[in-house]
Amino acid sequence: MVRTLLLFAMLFQGDAQTSLKPVIDNDRVAVWDVPGPTDAQPLDAVVVSLSGSAEFLPKGTTPKLAEGKPVGRSIVINLKDHPVAPIANTTGYPLAFPRPGSKKVLENSRVIVWDYTWTPDVGTPMHFHDKDVVVVFLDDGDLTSTTPDGKVVVNSFISGMVRFNARDRTHTETLVRGKQRAIITELK
Secondary structure, X not given: OHHHHHHHHHHHHOOHXXXXXXXXXXXXXXXXXXXXXXXXXOOOEEEEEOOOOEEEEOOOOOOOOOOOOOOOOEEEEEEOOOOOOOOOOOOOOOEOOOOOOOEEEEEOOOEEEEEEEOOEOOOOOOEEEOOOEEEEEOOOEEEEEXXXXXXXXXXXXXXXXXXXXXXXXXXXXXXXXXXXXXXXXXXX
16 A cells, blocks of 8 residues: 555656656657646647647747746647658648638747637638648537548547647538637648
8 A cells, every 4th residue: 555655656746748648649749738837848849728828849948838827737749850841732722721710829940830710610611731730629519521522520529639630631621519729730
C-alpha cells in the first residue's frame, strides 16, 4: 500500500507532459493534452486553450496565456523539425483557408492558425488542403465531410478533441448537429 502511494506521489510531482503520452505523435508534431499550466516547451509550439485562444511559443519560452489568469486545460502542439512544402493545388477549388467566416489568429514561418465556427446546415465552400493541419475542436457537434465525388462521412467531435489531418484533401464540411468551433493550425 505504501509503495503504491509513493508511486502515485512521484507521478503527480513530475511534469504532467513528460509523464503522459502525446495524443498525436508523428513526424510533424507531438500534441499534448495538458490539464493545467504549461511550462516552456522543448520545441517551437502552439498552445491552444479550450477557451479559444492560441499562442506561438518559440522553443524554451513560457506561454503568456498563463500571465495573471487561471489556466485550465490546453492543447500543446510541439512542432517537429520536419517541414513539408505545400503541394500544388490542381483541383480548381480554392484553398481551405482563408474561407468565409474564418479569422486568422497568427502567422509566422512555421504555422498559420485560424479560428473558425461552422454555421448549422451551411456547407463550407468545396476546398483543397495544401498543408497538414492540427484541429482543436472547442464545442460538441457533428460535421459531414463530402468529397467532390459525393462520398459523405459524418464525424462527431467533442470539446477538447484533437485531430491531425494530412494535406492533399478536397472536401466540403457541413455542421449537421450541435455547434462547432475549432482552432485550426496549418503547418508550413
